[in-house]
Amino acid sequence: MTRAHLKVVTTLALVAFAFAACDRGPLAERADRRQRTLGEGRLPPDVQVAPAPPTHFGVGRAATPAEVAAWDIDVGPDGKGLPPGSGTVAQGAAVFAAKCAVCHGPAGEGQVGAPPAGSAAAPKLVGRDPREGFPFGQDPKLVKTVGNYWPYATTVFDYVRRTMPLTAPGSLTNNEVYAVVAFLLAQNEVIERTAVMNSTTLPAVRMPARDKFVVDDRKGGPGFK
Amino acid sequence: MQNEHVDEDDVTARAADDAPPEGTVNASERRRVTRRGLLAAAAASAGGAVLARLPAQGPASRAAPAAPTPAQAAVPPGAPVYDLAAVPVDPTRAPGPPTSALGARSPFEAPARTPVGVVTGSSLTPLHLLTGTVTPSDLVFERHHAGVALIDPARYELMIHGLVDRPTVFTLDDLRHLPSVSRTVFLECSGNGRGAFRAPKREMTAQAVDGLTSSGEWTGVPLATLFREVGVHRGASWFRAEGGDAARLSRSVPIEKGMADALIAYAYNGEPLRPSNGYPARLLLPGYEGNANIKWVRRIELADGPGMFRDETSKYTDPLANGTARQFSFVLDAKSIITAPTYPSRVTPNAWTQISGLAWSGRGKIVRVDVSVDAGKSWMVAELQDPVQSMAHTRFRLPWQWDGRETVLMSRAVDETGYTQPTVAEFRAKRGIGTDYHFNYIRGWVVEPDGQVVFGGNA
Numbered sequence: 018m019t020r021a022h023l024k025v026v027t028t029l030a031l032v033a034f035a036f037a038a039c040d041r042g043p044l045a046e047r048a049d050r051r052q053r054t055l056g057e058g059r060l061p062p063d064v065q066v067a068p069a070p071p072t073h074f075g076v077g078r079a080a081t082p083a084e085v086a087a088w089d090i091d092v093g094p095d096g097k098g099l100p101p102g103s104g105t106v107a108q109g110a111a112v113f114a115a116k117c118a119v120c121h122g123p124a125g126e127g128q129v130g131a132p133p134a135g136s137a138a139a140p141k142l143v144g145r146d147p148r149e150g151f152p153f154g155q156d157p158k159l160v161k162t163v164g165n166y167w168p169y170a171t172t173v174f175d176y177v178r179r180t181m182p183l184t185a186p187g188s189l190t191n192n193e194v195y196a197v198v199a200f201l202l203a204q205n206e207v208i209e210r211t212a213v214m215n216s217t218t219l220p221a222v223r224m225p226a227r228d229k230f231v232v233d234d235r236k237g238g239p240g241f242k
Numbered sequence: 243m244q245n246e247h248v249d250e251d252d253v254t255a256r257a258a259d260d261a262p263p264e265g266t267v268n269a270s271e272r273r274r275v276t277r278r279g280l281l282a283a284a285a286a287s288a289g290g291a292v293l294a295r296l297p298a299q300g301p302a303s304r305a306a307p308a309a310p311t312p313a314q315a316a317v318p319p320g321a322p323v324y325d326l327a328a329v330p331v332d333p334t335r336a337p338g339p340p341t342s343a344l345g346a347r348s349p350f351e352a353p354a355r356t357p358v359g360v361v362t363g364s365s366l367t368p369l370h371l372l373t374g375t376v377t378p379s380d381l382v383f384e385r386h387h388a389g390v391a392l393i394d395p396a397r398y399e400l401m402i403h404g405l406v407d408r409p410t411v412f413t414l415d416d417l418r419h420l421p422s423v424s425r426t427v428f429l430e431c432s433g434n435g436r437g438a439f440r441a442p443k444r445e446m447t448a449q450a451v452d453g454l455t456s457s458g459e460w461t462g463v464p465l466a467t468l469f470r471e472v473g474v475h476r477g478a479s480w481f482r483a484e485g486g487d488a489a490r491l492s493r494s495v496p497i498e499k500g501m502a503d504a505l506i507a508y509a510y511n512g513e514p515l516r517p518s519n520g521y522p523a524r525l526l527l528p529g530y531e532g533n534a535n536i537k538w539v540r541r542i543e544l545a546d547g548p549g550m551f552r553d554e555t556s557k558y559t560d561p562l563a564n565g566t567a568r569q570f571s572f573v574l575d576a577k578s579i580i581t582a583p584t585y586p587s588r589v590t591p592n593a594w595t596q597i598s599g600l601a602w603s604g605r606g607k608i609v610r611v612d613v614s615v616d617a618g619k620s621w622m623v624a625e626l627q628d629p630v631q632s633m634a635h636t637r638f639r640l641p642w643q644w645d646g647r648e649t650v651l652m653s654r655a656v657d658e659t660g661y662t663q664p665t666v667a668e669f670r671a672k673r674g675i676g677t678d679y680h681f682n683y684i685r686g687w688v689v690e691p692d693g694q695v696v697f698g699g700n701a
Binding site: 042043044070072073074075076077078079080084085088089090091092093094137150151152153154155156157158159161163166167168169171172175176179180183184186229230231232233234235236237238239240241242 | 401403408466484541549556560570572662669
C-alpha cells in the first residue's frame with residue numbers, strides 16, 4: 018500500500034468514525050421525523066420535506082481570552098478564579114467601616130436605623146448562634162449569617178466582589194475584597210484576627226456550615242419530602 | 243424596623259403584607275387615576291388629542307451610541323387614556339374615541355402589580371383579577387436583586403465559554419437568526435407564599451398570598467442549539483449563568499437541563515421581553531424556581547461543577563426540619579391556589595358561583611385538581627381547561643352553590659408523576675416552620691357567615 022493509499026484509508030476511517038459518533042442534534046432529529054411521517058409519497062408532488070438544518074450554524078464570533086477574562090469573575094469553591102492580592106482583618110475593618118457599615122452596621126450586625134425608603138434592611142452578616150446543630154428549619158427567628166449558614170468562604174469573595182457595595186458594585190479592589198472577607202470571617206470567629214486572606218488561604222477556610230447541605234432527593238411521585 | 247433584622251428576601255413577604263386590601267379600584271380612585279392620566283396626556287399633546295407620549299429615551303447615564311437605533315428614532319405614540327367621566331350613558335348614540343397605536347385597558351379595570359423595594363425588590367401579579375391561563379406582559383411578577391437592568395439591544399452580548407471548543411460571543415441578532423421555539427411555561431419565585439406562611443392575614447388577596455407566579459408564551463433559542471455552536475466538552479457537567487444586571491446574579495445549573503429544554507428567551511407573549519423580565523434575553527428553565535432563570539443573561543460558563551454562588555448556598559436553599567438544608571432544589575413541585583372567590587370578594591347564599599384557580603407543576607402536566615368546599619373533609623374533581631400544558635399554569639373551575647354556612651374552600655393539585663400537594667401539617671413536619679422557600683402546601687379561603695371571603699391562612 019502506498020503512502021497515498023494509506024492517507025485515503027485513514028481519512029475514510031476518520032470520516033466514518035466521525036459520522037457514527039456525530040450526534041446530529043434535536044433540529045436534525047425533528048427533520049428526520051418529518052421525513053418519516055410526511056415523506057415517501059405522502060406529500061403532493063410539488064412539496065418536499067425541508068432538508069435538515071446543519072449541526073452548526075456558525076453564528077457568533079470568537080470570544081477573545083481578554084474578553085473572557087474581563088467578564089469572568091467567578092470564584093469557585095476550590096478557589097479557582099481567585100485573583101492575586103491579599104487582605105488582613107485590620108485592613109478589612111477599615112474598608113468595612115468606610116464602605117459597608119452604613120448599611121450592615123459597624124460590626125456587621127445588620128441595618129442600624131431605618132433602611133432607605135422602600136428598601137429592605139441590609140442583612141446581618143455576623144453571628145454564630147446557634148453554636149450546636151443547624152435548626153434553621155425549626156426556628157424562623159434564627160438569622161442566617163456568613164458564620165452560621167454560608168458553606169464556602171470563597172462564596173463571600175465572589176459575592177462581595179460582584180455585588181457590593183450595593184450602590185457601587187465592582188468598585189472594590191481585589192485587595193479590599195480580600196480584606197473585607199477576612200474581616201467578616203474573623204468577626205464570625207471562623208479565622209484568627211491575625212489571618213491573611215489570599216488565593217491560597219481563602220479556599221482552605223472551612224466554614225461551620227460546610228457539611229449541613231444535602232442534595233435534592235425529591236423526584237416527584239407520591240409522598241412529600 | 244429599628245434593630246430588627248429584615249432579610250433581603252423578606253421583600254417578598256412584605257410585598258404580600260403591603261398588598262392593597264381592595265383588588266379593584268373604587269369609583270373615586272378610578273376617576274382620579276384617569277383624570278390624572280388625561281391631564282398628562284393633554285399636556286403631552288397640545289392639540290388635545292388623547293394620546294400620551296412615552297418618555298423619549300432611557301436614562302442618559304451611559305455613553306450614547308453613535309447613531310440612534312430605529313427604535314429610538316421612532317418613538318411610538320402612547321396608549322389612549324379613556325376618560326371615565328366621558329363614558330356616555332348610551333354608547334350607541336355617538337361615535338367613540340378613534341383607533342390608536344397602542345391598546346389601553348377599559349377605565350373600569352385597573353389590575354396592577356404591588357411593587358415593594360427600590361434596589362432589591364419584587365412586584366406581585368394580581369392573580370385575583372385575572373382569568374384564563376396567560377399572564378399579561380405588564381402584569382408578570384418581578385423579582386430583582388439590584389434594580390431593573392436597562393440594556394441597549396445593540397450593545398447586548400451573550401458570551402459562552404469555559405469547557406467548550408469555541409468560546410463565542412452572540413449578539414441579539416445572532417440569537418434571533420437561529421431556529422426558535424415558543425413554549426408556554428410558568429415562572430414562580432422560589433419564595434412565593436412566604437408572607438402567607440410566616441404571617442397569614444385575613445385580608446390577604448390571592449395576589450398577596452401567591453402573586454410571585456406568572457405564566458405565558460416564551461420564545462427563544464434552545465440552549466442546546468447554542469451548546470452545539472460552541473462545542474461543549476464531554477467533561478462539562480454544569481453551566482453557570484450570569485446576569486448583566488448590577489447584581490451579576492449567578493446560578494449553576496446541571497448541563498442536562500441545558501440540553502433538555504432550556505431556552506435563551508427573548509420574547510414573551512409575542513413581543514420582546516420587558517426590561518423587568520430580562521430584556522433583551524434571559525435564561526428560561528421550564529419548571530425550575532424563578533431565581534435560576536437568569537434575567538439579562540450575558541455569560542454562560544461550562545464547568546465541571548457548580549460555582550456555589552450566594553444564591554445557591556446562603557439563599558435559595560431549603561432548611562429542613564431534620565437539621566440539614568436542601569441544595570439545588572430547582573424543580574417546583576405541584577401547587578395550586580383558588581383565585582375566585584377570594585378576598586375581597588363576597589359570595590351570595592344559594593346563588594351559583596364559580597370556584598376557579600390556577601394549578602401548576604415543574605414536573606409536567608397537572609392531571610387533576612381537587613376542590614373542597616367543606617374545609618378538606620371531602621373533595622370534588624374540578625374541570626381543567628384544555629389544553630393542559632406541561633409546566634404551565636392550568637386553570638381549574640368548579641360551579642358551586644354556597645349554602646350560607648361558614649366554610650373553607652381549598653384546592654389540591656396532582657401532577658402527572660402522581661405527586662399530590664401536601665397539607666400544611668405535612669409541609670411543616672418535613673420542612674419545618676423556619677423553612678424559606680417552595681411553599682406549595684394546600685391553602686384555604688374562609689367563607690364567613692355574611693358571605694365575605696377571607697384568606698384562611700394555613701388551616
